[in-house]
Amino acid sequence: xxxxxxxxxxxxxxxxxxxxxxxxxxxxxxxxxxxxxxxxxxxxxxxxxxxxxxxxxxxxxxxxxxxxxxxxxxxxxxxxxxxxxxxxxxxxxxxxxxxxxxxxxxxxxxxxxxxxxxxxxxxxxxxxxxxxxxxxxxxxxxxxxxxxxxxxxxxxxxxxxxxxxxxxxxxxxxxxxxxxxx
Numbered sequence: 001x002x003x004x005x006x007x008x009x010x011x012x013x014x015x016x017x018x019x020x021x022x023x024x025x026x027x028x029x030x031x032x033x034x035x036x037x038x039x040x041x042x043x044x045x046x047x048x049x050x051x052x053x054x055x056x057x058x059x060x061x062x063x064x065x066x067x068x069x070x071x072x073x074x075x076x077x078x079x080x081x082x083x084x085x086x087x088x089x090x091x092x093x094x095x096x097x098x099x100x101x102x103x104x105x106x107x108x109x110x111x112x113x114x115x116x117x118x119x120x121x122x123x124x125x126x127x128x129x130x131x132x133x134x135x136x137x138x139x140x141x142x143x144x145x146x147x148x149x150x151x152x153x154x155x156x157x158x159x160x161x162x163x164x165x166x167x168x169x170x171x172x173x174x175x176x177x178x179x180x181x182x
Contacts, residue, residue: 002076008086010069015094018062025095027063031070032087038080092125096170103163103176110182111154116147117161117176126165134160134175154181 018024055067073083100121107115119129133143136157140148150159158178164171 035080097165
C-alpha cells in the first residue's frame with residue numbers, strides 16, 4: 001500500500017527538481033486547498049481522478065506532475081487532508097517560512113514586569129523559533145527567551161521582540177508590536 005511517507009518524499013523531490021519554478025508555491029497551495037476539502041479516496045481499480053484534481057492540458061506541467069502524484073496517493077487510499085498536510089510539510093523543506101501573523105508582545109510596561117512574546121503564525125512548517133528582545137529597535141544583549149523582565153535601562157523606551165522562524169529551507173524574521181516602558 002502507498003504510504004504518506006512515500007507521497008511526502010516524492011513530492012519533496014518534485015519540488016526540489018522544480019525549485020526555480022515561479023509559481024511552485026501557489027500551485028502546491030492550490031492543490032493542498034483542494035485536497036483539504038476532498039474526502040474521497042480510491043482503490044487501484046478507479047482510473048479517473050476527481051474533476052478538481054484532474055491532470056490535463058489546462059494545467060501547467062508542474063501541476064500535472066504533482067497531480068499525478070496526488071492521484072497515485074488517492075489510488076493508495078491516502079486521504080485528502082493527509083496529503084494536504086504533507087504538501088505543507090514538503091513546502092517546509094523547499095521554502096523558507098513566510099509570516100502569516102506577526103508576533104505579539106503582551107504585558108504592562110513597567111520596570112520589574114515580565115513581557116511575553118508569541119511566535120506569530122508562519123507557513124511552511126517552521127521547526128524552530130529564535131527570540132531577540134529589542135530596546136528602541138536595538139538588541140538587548142542576552143534577552144533571547146520568549147519572555148523578558150523589564151529592566152531599569154528599559155525605562156522611557158519601547159521594547160519589542162524579533163522572532164526568527166527556521167525550517168530546513170531557511171529562515172525569516174518578524175518584529176512584534178512595541179510596549180512603551182514607563
